[in-house]
Amino acid sequence: MEELNKLAFDLLWTWQPRIQALFRILDPEKWEQTHQNPVLLLKQLGEEGLAEACKREEVKRALDDARAAQRQYYDRNPPFLDAHAPLVIAYFSLEFGLAECLPIYSGGLGVLAGDHLKATSDLGLPLVAVSLFYKQGFGRQEIDAGGRQVEVYGENRGDELPVKKVDGVEVEAPIGNQTVRIAVWKTQVGRVPLYLLDTDLPTNPPELRTITDRLYVPEPDRRLRQEIVLGIGGVRALRALGLGANVFHLNEGHSFLCGIERIRELRASRQMTLEEARLVARAGIVFTTHTPIAAGSDYFEPGLVWDLLGPYLSSVGISFDRFMDLGRQRPGDPREKLCTTYAALRLADQSVGVSRLHGAVSRRLWKDAWRGLSETQVPIGSVTNGVHMPTWVAPEVAALLTRFVGPDWWDLDGKDGRWQAVFEIPAAELWALHTALKRRLLEVVKVRGEHTEDLDLNALTIGFGRRFAPYKRADLLLRDRARLTKLLQNTKRPVQLLFAGKSHPADQPGKDILAGVVGLAREEARVVFLKDYDIELASALVQGADVWLNNPRRFLEASGTSGMKAAANGILNVSILDGWWDEGYRPDLGWAIPSGATIDRPATDDLAEAEGLYRLLEREVVPAFYERDAAGLPQRWIQMMRTSIRYVVTGFAARRMVLDYFDSAYAAGARRVEQLRLLPDWGG
Ligand SMILES: *Cc1c(COP(=O)(O)O)cnc(C)c1O
Numbered sequence: 001m002e003e004l005n006k007l008a009f010d011l012l013w014t015w016q017p018r019i020q021a022l023f024r025i026l027d028p029e030k031w032e033q034t035h036q037n038p039v040l041l042l043k044q045l046g047e048e049g050l051a052e053a054c055k056r057e058e059v060k061r062a063l064d065d066a067r068a069a070q071r072q073y074y075d076r077n078p079p080f081l082d083a084h085a086p087l088v089i090a091y092f093s094l095e096f097g098l099a100e101c102l103p104i105y106s107g108g109l110g111v112l113a114g115d116h117l118k119a120t121s122d123l124g125l126p127l128v129a130v131s132l133f134y135k136q137g138f139g140r141q142e143i144d145a146g147g148r149q150v151e152v153y154g155e156n157r158g159d160e161l162p163v164k165k166v167d168g169v170e171v172e173a174p175i176g177n178q179t180v181r182i183a184v185w186k187t188q189v190g191r192v193p194l195y196l197l198d199t200d201l202p203t204n205p206p207e208l209r210t211i212t213d214r215l216y217v218p219e220p221d222r223r224l225r226q227e228i229v230l231g232i233g234g235v236r237a238l239r240a241l242g243l244g245a246n247v248f249h250l251n252e253g254h255s256f257l258c259g260i261e262r263i264r265e266l267r268a269s270r271q272m273t274l275e276e277a278r279l280v281a282r283a284g285i286v287f288t289t290h291t292p293i294a295a296g297s298d299y300f301e302p303g304l305v306w307d308l309l310g311p312y313l314s315s316v317g318i319s320f321d322r323f324m325d326l327g328r329q330r331p332g333d334p335r336e337k338l339c340t341t342y343a344a345l346r347l348a349d350q351s352v353g354v355s356r357l358h359g360a361v362s363r364r365l366w367k368d369a370w371r372g373l374s375e376t377q378v379p380i381g382s383v384t385n386g387v388h389m390p391t392w393v394a395p396e397v398a399a400l401l402t403r404f405v406g407p408d409w410w411d412l413d414g415k416d417g418r419w420q421a422v423f424e425i426p427a428a429e430l431w432a433l434h435t436a437l438k439r440r441l442l443e444v445v446k447v448r449g450e451h452t453e454d455l456d457l458n459a460l461t462i463g464f465g466r467r468f469a470p471y472k473r474a475d476l477l478l479r480d481r482a483r484l485t486k487l488l489q490n491t492k493r494p495v496q497l498l499f500a501g502k503s504h505p506a507d508q509p510g511k512d513i514l515a516g517v518v519g520l521a522r523e524e525a526r527v528v529f530l531k532d533y534d535i536e537l538a539s540a541l542v543q544g545a546d547v548w549l550n551n552p553r554r555f556l557e558a559s560g561t562s563g564m565k566a567a568a569n570g571i572l573n574v575s576i577l578d579g580w581w582d583e584g585y586r587p588d589l590g591w592a593i594p595s596g597a598t599i600d601r602p603a604t605d606d607l608a609e610a611e612g613l614y615r616l617l618e619r620e621v622v623p624a625f626y627e628r629d630a631a632g633l634p635q636r637w638i639q640m641m642r643t644s645i646r647y648v649v650t651g652f653a654a655r656r657m658v659l660d661y662f663d664s665a666y667a668a669g670a671r672r673v674e675q676l677r678l679l680p681d682w683g684g
Contacts, residue, residue: 003063003067004022004038004042004063005039005042007019007022007066007067008023008162009162009188010188011099011162011187011188012121012188012190013038013066014099014391015391016066016070017398018065019066019070020036021062021066022063022065023036023038025058025059025062026041026042027041027045030044034101036099036101036536037101037161038162043159073190077124079123079124080662087667088243088247089125089127089245089247089248089666089670090129090245090247090258091117091127091130091249092130092131092231092250092251093109093110093129093131093251093254093255094215094226094227094254095131095215095216096110096113096117096129096131096194097110098114098117098187098189099162100535100536102161102162102163103154104132104133105137105215106215106216107502108466108467108560108561109251109252111387111535111538111561112354112561113129113131114189115391116658117194118390118391119654119658120192121189121191122190122410123659125658125662127192128192128193128194128195129189129195130194130230130234131194131197131230132196132215132229133185133196133197133198133212134213134214135156135214136156136213136214137154137215139151139152139505140154140532140534141531141532141533142532143529146515147519148514149514151505158185158198162188163186163187165183165186166185166195169184169240170183171236171237171240172233172236173228173229173232174311174312174315176307176309176311178208180199180211180229180233181199181201182201182236184198184240184241185198195234197229197230197233198212199211199212200212200213211226212226216504220298224298224305224308225308226254227255227256231254231256231257231258231260232261232312234255234258234261235261235265236261246674247286247666247670247673248286249287249665250285250286250287250348251290252289252290252291253340253341254298255344256327256340256347259281259282259285260313260316260318260323260347262281262284262285263277263278263316266281267317281347283349283669284672285348285350286350286351286661286665287351288352288353288354288383289341289344289351289352289353289362290354290559291558293365294339294365297339297340297341298339299339300327300337300338302324302337305320305323305324305338306320323338324338326338326342326343326346327342341366345380349672350668351380352383353380353558354384354385354559355384355385355558355579356382356384356583357578357579358558359380359381361599362382364599366378383657384580384652384657385559385652385654386657387561387564387568387652387653387654388653388654389649389654389655390410392539392568392569393569393649394437396433397433397437397568397570397645398410400433401422401649404421404422405418406418410653410655414650423642423646427633427635427638430641431633431638434570434641437543437569438461439544440544441498441541441543441544442455442457442544444530444537444540444544445498448530448531449498450522450529451522452528454526455496455526455528456494456526460495460546460622460626461498461544461546462495462496462545462548462549463498463500463545463549463571464499464500465500465537465541465542466550466562467504467510468501468503468511468514468517469503469510470509470510470513471552471553472550472551472552473513473551473606474499474513476551476606476610476613477551477613478516478517478520479606480611480614484614487614487622488526489526493623495526495617497524497527498541498545499530500530500531500533500537500541501514501533517529541566542565542569543569544571546572547621548571548573548575549574549575550573550574550575550576550578551576551593553576553597554576554577554595554602555599555602556578557578559579559580560575560578560581563575563580564584564652567644567645567648568644568652570644570645571641572590572591572644573644574590574591574621575590575592576593576609577592577593577595580652584648588639589643589644589647589648593612593616595612596608624636624637624640625637
C-alpha cells in the first residue's frame with residue numbers, strides 16, 4: 001500500500017505509461033470511473049481489495065515494471081541537477097493542467113504551465129510552482145436537449161486527489177482591512193513541487209473561505225481576491241516553506257502582485273528604499289504575456305483596488321496613485337482602471353510573448369508601457385511555447401521513436417543527427433500504427449459523442465478541439481453549408497469532422513457558436529461534437545485524427561499548442577499562419593489556410609477565409625489523403641507525417657521552451673538579483 005501510494009502521489013505517472021499501466025491493471029473500470037485518479041482508485045479498492053489484486057501475476061509484473069520506470073527516471077542524472085543548487089525559480093500560475101483527475105485548470109494556459117513543470121522535472125532545473133487549490137475546479141460540460149452547454153461543478157476533495165496538505169504551514173494575506181488565512185497543499189510533479197493555496201479554513205470568515213472556490217470567476221471583486229492570495233500569499237507561502245526563491249516567473253498577469261510583495265519583503269528585511277527594492281525585485285521577475293488583445297487582461301476599478309489593497313499598499317510604502325499608474329496605459333489618468341498586463345510588464349525585467357509573431361503583436365499592443373520607445377524598440381521578446389512530448393506523444397509513437405532514434409529521444413536536441421532515422425520508419429508500419437490510434441479515438445468518440453455509428457475508420461478525419469471563443473471560429477467551416485455537405489457526403493472520398501471544446505461560462509457569443517456546431521452535428525451523420533473537452537479527450541484527438549484544424553482570426557492566437565501535440569504524433573496541421581504555426585509551418589509537413597489579415601489590418605473577411613479553407617481541403621488535403629499506392633498506402637501523406645514528427649517533436653517541445661527560458665531569462669535574472677543585492681549601500 002505504501003509503495004502504491006508513493007507511485008500515486010508523484011504525478012510522474014502522468015507521463016510514464018508504465019506506471020499508468022499498473023493502475024489500469026489494478027482495476028480498469030475504476031481507473032476510468034475515477035477519471036484516472038490513482039489516489040481515489042487505491043482508496044476505493046482499500047487494503048483488502050489491494051491485497052487481493054496483488055495476488056494476480058499480471059499485477060505483480062506491472063508493479064515491478066512501474067517501480068523500474070520510477071527508479072530509471074530518478075537514477076538518470078539530468079544535466080542541471082545540482083549545477084544550480086542555490087538558485088530557486090518560483091513559477092506562478094492561476095491554473096495548472098497536469099492530470100485529468102486534478103481539475104485545477106481550464107485550458108491551454110494551464111496545460112502549458114503543467115507541461116512547463118514536467119519538462120523542468122526532466123531537466124532537473126531548480127523550480128517550484130505556486131497556484132490555488134480550487135474546491136470546484138472549472139466545471140464539466142454537459143450538452144442539453146437544445147444543444148447548449150451546461151456547466152456541472154464537482155467537488156475537489158483533498159483526501160481523494162494526488163495532493164497532500166503541508167502540515168504546520170499557514171500564511172496570511174490582506175483583503176482590505178481583513179486578513180485571510182491560507183493553508184498550503186503540495187502536489188509532486190516528478191522533481192518539481194507545486195504548492196496550492198487554499199482559503200477554505202474554518203478560521204476564516206465565510207466570505208473569505210470561498211476565495212479559492214472556482215477558477216476564473218468573472219466578478220472583478222472575486223478575481224482580485226484570488227490574485228491577492230496567489231501573488232501575495234504565494235510569496236509568503238514560499239518563505240514559510242523555507243524556500244529562498246529570487247527569480248519569479250509570472251505566467252500571465254494574474255500573479256502581478258507577487259512583484260509588489262517582493263518589494264515589500266525586500267524593504268522589510270533589508271531596509272531598502274522603495275526604489276532600491278523595486279530594482280532588485282524587478283531584476284528577478286520574468287513575465288509571460290499570453291493574450292493578443294487588450295481585453296484579455298484583467299482590469300480593476302480604482303475604488304475596488306482601494307478597498308482591497310489600500311491598507312496593504314501603505315504597509316509597502318507605495319502610494320495608491322503610483323500603484324494604480326503601474327497598471328495604466330496613461331499614468332496619471334485617475335479614471336483609468338488597473339490593467340494586470342501593464343502592471344506585470346512594468347514590474348518585470350524580462351517580458352515575453354509565446355511565439356515570435358505574438359512577440360511582435362505584443363510590442364504593438366503594449367508599447368505604451370514604454371513611452372517614447374518606438375514599437376520595434378519595445379523590450380518584449382518571445383519564447384515560443386512547447387508541449388511536454390512524453391505526455392502528448394502516444395506510447396506507440398514513443399516506442400517507434402525509441403527504436404529508430406533512441407531511448408532518450410525526448411531528451412535530444414533538434415540538431416542531433418539521430419533524428420534523421422525518423423525518415424527510415426517504414427510506411428506500412430507508421431500507417432498501421434496511426435490506424436490503430438485512430439481506432440482508439442473512435443472508441444473514445446462513442447463515449448463522448450452522440451449518434452456516432454456512421455463514423456468510418458477509413459474516412460479522412462478532421463479534428464478540431466479547443467476553447468469555443470469567438471476568435472477561434474469553430475464555425476468557419478459552417479459558413480457554406482452546401483459546400484461542407486459536399487465534402488462530408490462524398491462517397492469516394494468522404495470527410496468526417498470531430499469537434500470538441502468548452503466555452504467560458506460567461507461567454508454568450510462563444511456558447512452560441514457551440515450550439516451551432518452541436519446543431520450541425522445532430523443533422524450531419526459525419527459530424528460529431530464530443531462533450532467535455534479535457535486532457536483525456538485532447539490526448540485521444542491529437543493522437544488519432546488525420547488532420548488537425550485551427551482557423552483562428554490571424555494575430556489573435558498567441559501560440560496555440562494543440563497543433564504541436566498533433567504534429568508530434570504525425571497528425572497533419574491545416575491552420576491559419578498564426579501563433580506557433582507561423583514559424584512551424586513548412587509545406588512538407590502541413591498546410592497554411594490563406595488569410596488576408598495583416599498586423600496593420602487584422603480585421604478580415606471570414607467568408608473569404610472560409611472559401612480558402614474549402615478550396616485547400618478540396619484541392620489539396622483530400623486528394624493527398626486518398627492518393628494510395630498498390631498497397632493502399634498514402635505514401636506522400638506518410639512522408640509528411642514523418643517530417644512533422646521529425647521537426648515538431650524537438651522544435652516545439654516544452655524541453656526546448658524551458659531551456660530557452662533558462663538561457664534567456666532565469667539564469668541572467670538570478671545573477672542580476674545577486675549582484676544588485678551585493679552592491680554597497682550609498683546611505684542617505
Ligand atoms: C493543449 C490543450 C489546450 C490548448 O489548445 P490550443 O490549441 O492552444 O487552443 C486546451 N485544452 C486542453 C485540454 C489541451 O490539452
